[in-house]
Amino acid sequence: MGYETVKADFLIIGGGTAGTMAAVRAKELNPDANVVIFEKGHIRRSGSIAMGMDAMNIVAVPGGDTAKDYVEANTKACYGILDAKPSYVMADRSYDMVKRLESWGVHFPKDENGDYERVKVHPNGNFCLTMPDPDLKIRLVNKVEEHNVTVYNRTMVTSLLVNGDRVVGATGLNTRTGEYILCEAKAVLVCNGGASRFGIPNTGALYGTYDYPGNAGDGYSLAYRAGADLTGFEYCMQMSLIKDINVPITYVSKSRGAKVYTALGDELDMGDTVNLEMMVQAYRDGKGPLFIKMQHLPEEQIKHIENILFKVERPMMERFMEGRGMDFRKDDIELNPTEIYLCGGHGLTGIVVNEKAETSLKGLYAAGDVSNVSRGHLTGAFVFGEIAGEQAQNWFDSEVEIDREQVEREFKKIDELKKLQDNEVPVEQVEYKLRRVINDYLPSPKSEYRISKGLDNIRVIKDELKEVMKVTDNNELARAIEVGFIADCAELCAVASLNRKESRWSERHYRVDYPEMDDENWLKHVVLSRGDKEGEIKVELRPIDYNL
Numbered sequence: 160m161g162y163e164t165v166k167a168d169f170l171i172i173g174g175g176t177a178g179t180m181a182a183v184r185a186k187e188l189n190p191d192a193n194v195v196i197f198e199k200g201h202i203r204r205s206g207s208i209a210m211g212m213d214a215m216n217i218v219a220v221p222g223g224d225t226a227k228d229y230v231e232a233n234t235k236a237c238y239g240i241l242d243a244k245p246s247y248v249m250a251d252r253s254y255d256m257v258k259r260l261e262s263w264g265v266h267f268p269k270d271e272n273g274d275y276e277r278v279k280v281h282p283n284g285n286f287c288l289t290m291p292d293p294d295l296k297i298r299l300v301n302k303v304e305e306h307n308v309t310v311y312n313r314t315m316v317t318s319l320l321v322n323g324d325r326v327v328g329a330t331g332l333n334t335r336t337g338e339y340i341l342c343e344a345k346a347v348l349v350c351n352g353g354a355s356r357f358g359i360p361n362t363g364a365l366y367g368t369y370d371y372p373g374n375a376g377d378g379y380s381l382a383y384r385a386g387a388d389l390t391g392f393e394y395c396m397q398m399s400l401i402k403d404i405n406v407p408i409t410y411v412s413k414s415r416g417a418k419v420y421t422a423l424g425d426e427l428d429m430g431d432t433v434n435l436e437m438m439v440q441a442y443r444d445g446k447g448p449l450f451i452k453m454q455h456l457p458e459e460q461i462k463h464i465e466n467i468l469f470k471v472e473r474p475m476m477e478r479f480m481e482g483r484g485m486d487f488r489k490d491d492i493e494l495n496p497t498e499i500y501l502c503g504g505h506g507l508t509g510i511v512v513n514e515k516a517e518t519s520l521k522g523l524y525a526a527g528d529v530s531n532v533s534r535g536h537l538t539g540a541f542v543f544g545e546i547a548g549e550q551a552q553n554w555f556d557s558e559v560e561i562d563r564e565q566v567e568r569e570f571k572k573i574d575e576l577k578k579l580q581d582n583e584v585p586v587e588q589v590e591y592k593l594r595r596v597i598n599d600y601l602p603s604p605k606s607e608y609r610i611s612k613g614l615d616n617i618r619v620i621k622d623e624l625k626e627v628m629k630v631t632d633n634n635e636l637a638r639a640i641e642v643g644f645i646a647d648c649a650e651l652c653a654v655a656s657l658n659r660k661e662s663r664w665s666e667r668h669y670r671v672d673y674p675e676m677d678d679e680n681w682l683k684h685v686v687l688s689r690g691d692k693e694g695e696i697k698v699e700l701r702p703i704d705y706n707l
């Protein structure tokens with residue numbers, strides 16, 4: 160089997176928010192460094208941003224709420240399951256990040272006093288700066304190009320290469336041509352997002368997920384298989400968004416005066432912010448569907464909201480509204496809970512990192528939604544991308560030794576998938592079946608019996624993949640590899656959910672057999688890693704580090 164070999168000082172897996180920032184920072188510090196990005200899609204539009212985002216959710220503006228205030232607020236939001244230092248460092252560097260982005264042309268509006276425009280989204284503190292810039296992703300990519308970073312588009316990383324306890328590179332697949340590529344790297348950053356393709360959306364559309372569907376839990380699975388520590392897999396994230404299209408509306412509109420009502424006609428009293436858990440609970444209590452109402456808002460404000468939703472974030476929403484004849488001025492907008500998904504940037508699921516973006520494996524860094532800088536959103540991805548770009552420099556003078564047998568083994572696994580042309584079940588149906596099991600068994604309300612049944616089913620599907628799954632072209636080949644990643648994430652989610660024998664985070668992890676939150680025994684991280692035996696998952700309970 161032939162493959163191209165690329166040598167890099169720094170390999171970045173994923174050219175999204177964190178990846179672009181990491182690349183630029185690494186080149187700023189060392190313009191001669193050979194910095195390479197492997198990106199599964201095309202970097203100009205890939206990842207959660209795609210175009211722009213309405214706000215930078217966490218910024219500690221000097222003179223306002225501080226980084227310490229943010230850590231306090233976030234610890235509350237995480238029900239105590241948060242290591243303080245990474246969150247503190249993120250908030251502490253957030254204002255400088257705004258200044259950096261402004262210098263790249265990103266628009267942060269200010270009021271007549273010259274203060275940054277903010278909207279209230281956090282119950283405690285005021286950290287959210289508006290950023291109505293539809294060209295955010297393009298600006299990031301322009302900087303990557305300006306710094307001569309080498310980008311391989313349509314290149315999906317399929318495994319991390321490990322020598323002893325150090326990560327020394329990765330194998331990749333060109334998703335268009337099916338060709339193999341090996342990158343030998345002195346330092347590696349995993350920043351390829353969370354597991355968006357996890358539960359199935361209400362529409363049944365496998366790619367109709369809230370978060371970017373190209374992120375199929377690849378990063379979690381790659382790190383797990385390489386032996387890194389992961390945590391927060393019992394935290395099953397869910398939003399409440401516009402029914403049948405799954406695009407954001409709640410934060411953008413509620414923070415600008417919209418109201419949320421239950422089907423019984425009562426306003427859902429969430430104060431001046433959005434309480435996602437309260438919304439999901441209302442559905443569970445039979446008060447759904449919930450609705451957003453904006454009819455009371457002045458025309459100017461509705462236009463402002465439309466501009467953010469249609470022009471900055473997701474233009475397809477405008478077409479959807481037109482197609483259905485829906486208008487914020489006269490119609491209630493029906494909401495629906497999204498599919499469950501795993502995400503460190505919105506939730507708590509991630510590769511364990513410290514404040515230097517270091518993972519438990521040498522030479523391997525993690526940043527953004529794939530890491531457990533919990534609820535960091537864009538700020539977490541930008542700041543930890545930047546930190547990883549700095550820390551990676553420590554390895555640039557080192558030598559790398561690749562285990563050629565591991566490389567051969569990894570490519571052989573893909574060769575095996577290429578042979579599955581005569582099997583019977585199309586890969587998309589296998590993905591559908593796996594994600595239906597996720598929907599049926601992994602969301603709350605959870606119980607030992609239910610999760611165990613789910614785990615059994617997930618393991619059966621994993622075992623059967625090679626016997627049933629049909630793979631006929633390179634697109635399906637990439638998808639077959641993704642199915643393996645999703646299955647790993649499902650297994651990790653089930654194991655973590657079984658192990659946390661209490662309820663926490665409201666509907667994110669509600670165990671009917673342990674309905675109470677139990678701080679005495681469970682104010683701890685459930686940390687997972689690959690066990691010594693084939694297929695074994697090691698579980699460790701780790702104390703929380705509240706020190707700043």
Ligand SMILES: Cc1cc2nc3c(=O)[nH]c(=O)nc-3n(C[C@H](O)[C@H](O)[C@H](O)COP(=O)(O)OP(=O)(O)OC[C@H]3O[C@@H](n4cnc5c(N)ncnc54)[C@H](O)[C@@H]3O)c2cc1C
Pocket residue numbers: 172173174175176177178197198199200205206207208212213214215216217314315316317350351352353369370371373374375377378407504505526527528529535536537538540
């Ligand atoms: C709809 C929506 C609205 C949001 N709004 C806001 C907001 O207003 N404010 C805010 O602060 N945050 C917001 N967020 C959150 C924020 O966008 C994310 O936290 C952040 O962008 C995550 O960055 P990332 O680099 O971790 O992942 P991404 O930017 O998603 O990048 C991951 C990249 O990895 C690539 N990839 C995946 N697998 C592989 C592989 N195997 N090999 C190679 N490449 C791979 C993907 O193609 C992708 O380009 C929003 C998120 C969504 C989905």
